[in-house]
Amino acid sequence: MKKLALFAMLAFAACGGKTPQPTTTTTEAAHTDSKAAAVVELAELKFFEGDDLGMKLHPDGHLEVKGMQSGGGKPPTESWQDVGSIGADGTLTHDGKVHGTFKSDGSFVTADGKTLPFKLDGDTLVADNKKITLDDKGVLQGGNPMPKPMRVEGASTPGLRRTALLVLALMLSSGPESESHGGDAPPTH
Numbered sequence: 001m002k003k004l005a006l007f008a009m010l011a012f013a014a015c016g017g018k019t020p021q022p023t024t025t026t027t028e029a030a031h032t033d034s035k036a037a038a039v040v041e042l043a044e045l046k047f048f049e050g051d052d053l054g055m056k057l058h059p060d061g062h063l064e065v066k067g068m069q070s071g072g073g074k075p076p077t078e079s080w081q082d083v084g085s086i087g088a089d090g091t092l093t094h095d096g097k098v099h100g101t102f103k104s105d106g107s108f109v110t111a112d113g114k115t116l117p118f119k120l121d122g123d124t125l126v127a128d129n130k131k132i133t134l135d136d137k138g139v140l141q142g143g144n145p146m147p148k149p150m151r152v153e154g155a156s157t158p159g160l161r162r163t164a165l166l167v168l169a170l171m172l173s174s175g176p177e178s179e180s181h182g183g184d185a186p187p188t189h
Contacts, residue, residue, distance in 0.1 A: 041159030
């Protein structure tokens, strides 16, 4: 679960860049906002590796990851850290700064204009020529980058499965493996 927590922290820290400046008129922005409102469905989602709960997406869009701390010969203690949030419009923020936006076409564009190497097609994640989905029990199908089976509790609709896959793709596309391969698609073993 350490790797999952690391990926989540890296995802929100590594999508960095400057806050994009608006380039649309008020009328265009209103039309864009009405389209963007349905881009991400938010609800309580719990991300597990095996039986270990490692991450939570709350209905308000805040994402927390579990960390374990130990020191001074004391047993490790669990703590939850807020690592950012995603809005219903697809905007990813951390510390009040926009780090990127999930677009209605299924792509994710960072604040510096780079498109990440994955795309959501309905409630299917397409990465590195693989199609990754969540089954009716929330178990990741088509590629599991973790040693234990990954599942998402609460991903009961196509929109929530899409949100869960977006969160997983963001974590994995900014993890150490993708950085060492020049930003390739998320690993899907």
